[in-house]
Amino acid sequence: MIPIADTIRRLVPMALAVGGGLMLTFSANSATIFSDDFSDGDISDWITSGNVDPFNNESIRLRATSNASRPISTAGFSAVSVDFGLSASSLENGEFCYAEVSTDGGSSWTTVITVENGQDNGTIFTGSASPAGMDNNTQVQVRFRGTGATTGDYCYGQSVTVNGTGGASTDPDIDAPASLNFGDISPGNTSTLSAMISNNGTADLVISNVSNPAAPFTIASNNCGTVSPAGSCQLTVDFAPSADGSYNSNINVSSNDPDASNVTIALSGSASSTGGGGGGSVENFDPLNGSGTVSRSSLTFTTLINGNDPGQLVNYSHYALPTNAAMPSNQFEGSLELFGEATGGAFDEQKDTFRYTGNGDTTRKHLPEFDFELVQTGSHIFPVQRGSIPSSHPEWEYILTPGRVWDENGDSGYSRVALPFALQQKNANCIHNGVMTFLFKDDGSVSDVAYQIAGETCLYYQVDMWGQLDASYTPHSVNNAAALTADYQAEVNGRVPVKPLSALAQDYPGTDPSKFALPSGKDAANMSLVGFVIDGTHYTGGCVSRQGDYPYCESMPVPSYSSAKSVFAGSALMRLEKKYPGTFSQIIGNYVPDCATNGNWDDVTFENALDMSTGNYKLASYMSDEGASHTNDLFLPEDHASKISYSCTEYPRKATPGTTWVYHTSDTYILGRAMNQYVKGIEGSSTDIFTDIVVDEVLAPLGISPTARFTRRTYDSVQQPFAGWGLMWLRDDVAKIGDLYRSGSQSVLDQAELDAALQRNAADRGNEPLNDYKYKNGFWAHEISANLPGCSGELWLPFMSGYGGISVLVLPNDTLYYYFADDDAYTWMDAAVESHGIRSLCQ
The missing domain is CATH 3.40.710.10 (DD-peptidase/beta-lactamase superfamily)
Known part of the structure; x- marks a missing residue:
């Protein structure tokens, strides 16, 4: 199946639709109770499960098996109906996209639209329904649902509108959580939670007062004032204990709800010097299904635990997530510190146009000091600090990017981490990519950290670096870890769907993927990243190094x-x-x-x-x-x-x-x-x-x-x-x-x-x-018109260019092609011509 085009236009059902928002009127006339066409890119008021994200400010996109639902109150309305717009791409037999409505809070559902294989060409299907029980009901829900087998199967919720006839009698109805529990954290740290306050009634909810809780609880932000029917507001609360102990307080919310003019939100949390961070249950984020039986000849348990530095570079496959990796049994949260960076490790110069290093044991040959916070979520681990991190080192600054965590049966109860990192030259743009790996347990036990750099995006300076350093792991609660984790999961789930460049031959028959992977004049050994984006799919390649393929292409930073x-x-x-x-x-x-x-x-x-x-x-x-x-x-x-x-x-x-x-x-x-x-x-x-x-x-x-x-x-x-x-x-x-x-x-x-x-x-x-x-x-x-068959007149192809061999082509057939290399060659015509073969570039 050919994936849906990025240029698919959203359906706007009726002139009453308001982008991503609500419009309510209270007369005896027809009114829009709820409408969303996703044009504002905000799906925060939808309840989602699986891979769901806003797409192109025109739809809500569901990948694989996932759903997105939205509670709606139709209290005070009669003759209520719901209208949907739904489209799909890349479905196979037995895979479906649904638009559904429930009148009992989600216990049962009425299907309004079904899209299946053969209908998945981007066509927008519309449907309307008025099932029994829709009128005057606070338990109505609307839902988009997909049953695809992989993240390459797409459902696009284009729009939903609920209409009805309004009545004259209206009341507000407040809905707030009964409690917030901040768990156990270390003194001196802060945990943040939010309380969503909703109006389930049919008139404006006016919140007249929100009381302040007792220390160490504080209200960090409060946007609650007047809340429209079916709308909500948010209180954000910080818990920042300075000493060990258990803490309790509450927040009182006063409003014009005739049935509950005052509601109480109970607050609780505890602090202990030995609590928080490390340990705990491992989230089921991006689960691994392997048995943990992994055959390993390098970077073994003995090598890392006993400090047996192998003294040489290894193929990057030994740093990679193994096919049979098991879900990690330990949970990392806290600080990882390395020792001996200024003297340990080995260095081998590959290219030095400007003679930076000389023959001595210069600082350029060693890592900067490393002491950073990391947070684990499921089988992923990510650094709290991203970007190029300022350093006291005279030559280098770290770039830390997300990695993976897993178990191997030979690691004696430890979990294994692979953390991609890079060194960027201070005040410069060259990036030298590497990976670190180590073992850890919940109790703070940690092995040595092995590392190596064997590739870069840098024309004038290329080196290998490797070594094994002592380390310490200090489990502790990381400030705002829950919010950081939610942001990271959203980052992963929001990535453009990826396939290898080789898949172009199957998805677009007659296409030669090699024209994208390695245009004439380019050297594969110098290609850091290469990609082609078409119809919502990101076809990728590159990631070569001097020690095999770099194993974490999604986390490899490249310079501009x-x-x-x-x-x-x-x-x-x-x-x-x-x-x-x-x-x-x-x-x-x-x-x-x-x-x-x-x-x-x-x-x-x-x-x-x-x-x-x-x-x-x-x-x-x-x-x-x-x-x-x-x-x-x-x-x-x-x-x-x-x-x-x-x-x-x-x-x-x-x-x-x-x-x-x-x-x-x-x-x-x-x-x-x-x-x-x-x-x-x-x-x-x-x-x-x-x-x-x-x-x-x-x-x-x-x-x-x-x-x-x-x-x-x-x-x-x-x-x-x-x-x-x-x-x-x-x-x-x-x-x-x-x-x-x-x-x-x-x-x-x-x-x-x-x-x-x-x-x-x-x-x-x-x-x-x-x-x-x-x-x-x-x-x-x-x-480039002379290079393209079938084109008449001028054809100017726009592109971005960067020193050393960087090209990003904005192709006029709604595709994108790029490579990041360091061979000082800027040849891309092969890729442009091949893209023209898929879809004409002629304007």
């Missing part, structure tokens, strides 16, 4: 280099133009005093800087100015003053701004500073162009990982984000970010400027760096 000029600088400016029309025309010199001193920036607009057409340069020939002076005076300094002084003063005025393309990463750095100061002047001095605009408003709604919410900044108090390089991504982040640009329309970025960036406007293509190339709004484009 200059593709950040598209994702950071381009997206930021297009977002600001959407919010504040005229931003593109703002003048650099008005916002960057360092650039106002020589007069060269008094007529340069934000758009000119983004387009590499400031008119300030030395040499107009291709990339001639992007040379040694950049390395010494822009990339290497760690403070903002040095970077901005160089960027503003290095290049004289040679041409009218907007007329001549000359590539300067320094111009993007200036633009990042100008945008930062501009938005601070509008939204407040605490606003940050990356965190508050790029992440919160552009990337976070896409569901990117915590790893992707990081940017390189200066190390001084200014902490200026670089804008033109310094981001990092996991492969799922690349797929989701690409989806934003692939979409024909969106509501986050200025549409006209996005269309220009993606060459959808023939009158606004940008300047020409080379023959048949354009550069507009931080995006490159190449005219």
Whole structure:
């Protein structure tokens, strides 16, 4: 079956539908009691089981066997009916998608729509029902349900609307939990829980007072005031004991509910110096079904427990989750600390273009200090800190990403952890990927930690590192562990469905996957990640290393280099133009005093800087100015003053701004500073162009990982984000970010400027760096019509590009292709032509 197209449009049943929200009226006329078309991407008020996530701001997506239900009160309404919209993809025989309604709180269900194999081509089916018992009933529920066998089977709930005829008599009806139990934590830590207060009545619930509990309980947030019928509000409560003991208190909630004007929420929790963290039951998240019988010749129990350092690199298969791994019997929560990092371990240089290491035992040959909190959920383990973590080490900073936990019968009751990590060069963007592994028990027992690095995304510096270090595990309760775990599970469940690139041959007969996996001119040994996204599926490859395949591709971080000029600088400016029309025309010199001193920036607009057409340069020939002076005076300094002084003063005025393309990463750095100061002047001095605009408003709604919410900044108090390089991504982040640009329309970025960036406007293509190339709004484009059969007229293909061998193609047939490599080769035409063979690129 061919998966559903990402461009499937949602059904809006009747003009009364309101996106993702509620609308109630109370007259004798027909009214909408509840409606959701999922256009706001918020499914937090749905009760879900299995793999369920919002999809593309147009539907609620269910994968494999899963369901999503929503309680609704129809009290005070008669002639109640429900309308559904439902579609599906990739179903096989015996797999179904259902839209259902219940009138008894979910004990029994009436099926309104069924979609099966043969109907799973993205067609939206609609249906309506008015089963007995729908009227004047507080126990109505609506549900979408799927019975697929794998996460590659999809059901899409497109819409649901409940209508009825309203009556005149209405009352509010409060519903609140009777208690919150915070469990046992260590003194000095904080546990946070939320109480959802709902209105099951047919009139507004007015909450007039919420009492404060006794210490160590406090109300952290309270958005409860007036709650609409079928709506809810939330109290968030912190439990932060400072000493051992058992604690109890309560919260009294007063409202206009005639039957329960005061309700009490009981609070309880305990603290003990030896309690919390480690131990406890293992969640059933992503369960493992193996017997634990694993044959192991490297990284054995004896090797790790007795400190028998193997003294050599091993194939990464020994770090991988074994096929027959059993569910872990121990629960990790607390801190892992390593010892001897500054002297232990081995090092083997593979490539050093700039002669960084020398022959001595330099700090570059050893790990930074390691002492970090980790939390386990089921068979997964994740670090509390993500992104590039500041370090006192002069050379390296850690990037920690999620790993796996499992049991092997030969490990004597210990559970085994594999934790992906990477070293990123301080103040730089190269990423060197590795894995750590160790054994642990609930009681804090822990083995040595073995580690190795045998691959990277870095053109100029490549090394192997390996070793085995003493370690300690301190079980303790991690602050907000429950919320962190919920966020991590949502991250995993929200990933774009993945298949290997080889599956393209089966899913799209006649396709040659090798054209994507290794386009002509590329070297497989240098391909960190490669992927192709089409019709909601992410086909992946790469993950090679010098010691076999890297085993945790989903957790491998890769650098952005200059593709950040598209994702950071381009997206930021297009977002600001959407919010504040005229931003593109703002003048650099008005916002960057360092650039106002020589007069060269008094007529340069934000758009000119983004387009590499400031008119300030030395040499107009291709990339001639992007040379040694950049390395010494822009990339290497760690403070903002040095970077901005160089960027503003290095290049004289040679041409009218907007007329001549000359590539300067320094111009993007200036633009990042100008945008930062501009938005601070509008939204407040605490606003940050990356965190508050790029992440919160552009990337976070896409569901990117915590790893992707990081940017390189200066190390001084200014902490200026670089804008033109310094981001990092996991492969799922690349797929989701690409989806934003692939979409024909969106509501986050200025549409006209996005269309220009993606060459959808023939009158606004940008300047020409080379023959048949354009550069507009931080995006490159190449005219490729001569390579494609069946195309007439020009075809400009937009793409992002990064130093060393990074390409991300935003293909006009609603597909995405990317690779992250370090062979300094930028050949991708084979993949573009093969994508054209699946679905025409001709516009």
